[in-house]
Amino acid sequence: MRVEMTSDPVEFQRRVAGFIGRDPLRHTVMSTVLANEIAGLTIAREPSCFASVHTDDVVGVAMRSAGRGVWLGQLPTDAVPLLVTRFAELVPQIDDVHGTEPVAAPFAAAWSALRGRAYHADHGARLYRLGPLRPPLAPPGKARPATAADIDVSGRWLAEMARELGDKHLAMNDKGIRARIEAGRWWLWEDDGKPVSLTAHQVPVNGWVRIGPVFTPRAARGHGYASALVAEVSRRLRETGADVCLYADIDNPTSNKIYRAIGFEAVIDEAHYTFE
Known part of the structure; x- marks a missing residue:
């Protein structure tokens, strides 16, 4: 070997x-x-x-x-x-x-x-694949592709997400966000003219598209924005003929619940070890 x-x-x-x-x-x-x-x-x-x-x-x-x-x-x-x-x-x-x-x-x-x-076990991740899609009852507002005007708010939300999860790699600079927006891979849920939730997806490879990151700022949680946005982006991706997958934090019951509710099925769990 x-x-x-x-x-x-x-x-x-x-x-x-x-x-x-x-x-x-x-x-x-x-x-x-x-x-x-x-x-x-x-x-x-x-x-x-x-x-x-x-x-x-x-x-x-x-x-x-x-x-x-x-x-x-x-x-x-x-x-x-x-x-x-x-x-x-x-x-x-x-x-x-x-x-x-x-x-x-x-x-x-x-x-x-x-x-x-030294090392310790950190938050593991669960890989999901989309089965039959079950769109939730839509909250107020609608999904829309992000534009260059959304780079600032997207960057702030990703930094907030990185702090919440303790993962500095989730943060992204403006150039990286702009590239993904221009590629059509960045989406927002907008309510009353204001963005309230973010979902992106990766490039299609070998018939699969992976959704992520997914983030709703604390002040906008509890309204179903993320569920609706992930379901809508999944629907659009599936219409292109792609299979859809995503990862969820194993220890986050909310995200695992909403993904299962809209049709995602668990595939495999992955461990995460951090070196001190």
Whole structure:
């Protein structure tokens, strides 16, 4: 077994396309990161680091996307020590690791032992896929595509979301927001002429589109804006022929409840370990 590393998203996509294409939903995060980097939508001060695990063929994938932690895709558990060693050679400082429990937990333990950094379990994420869509009773207002005039409020809301969830990576600068607005991937629910909720979606890859982020500021919660907006964006995406998925914080009962109510079905849970 060997691990091959690269910072070139085009080369990595060529190398692993067949592997991730066999389970595109499981690898939606990796697929959209690759698509965004290849399209020039990723703005970061350092390159990403992509890893493929090989025997005779590719048997596993992982990545450390620009400025973020390590994300572990499907891979054999005995590949984890090799991945820890190779990531440590190229990226000596990482803040966290995401993946299913059987691979994320041993990665966190091995990284902690190697780098001398304690770790703890943080908020995990649940991946959902959309089944039959059940739109909720619509609250006042309507969904609309975001425009350049919405960049400021979107940036403030993302910063607020990052503070609430303790995840600095959720914040986005104006250039990143503008690029996604211009690509038609940024939506708002507007009530009485004012934006009250935000939903975005990623680029379609391998037949799947992932919704996120989803955010409603505290003062506007409890009215069903997010449910209605996610349902409307999901409906529009499905009309293009795409399958729809999203992630929810496992420990957030509200978001899990509203996604299930409009037709999302749980697929897999992922653990999140943060290094202190």
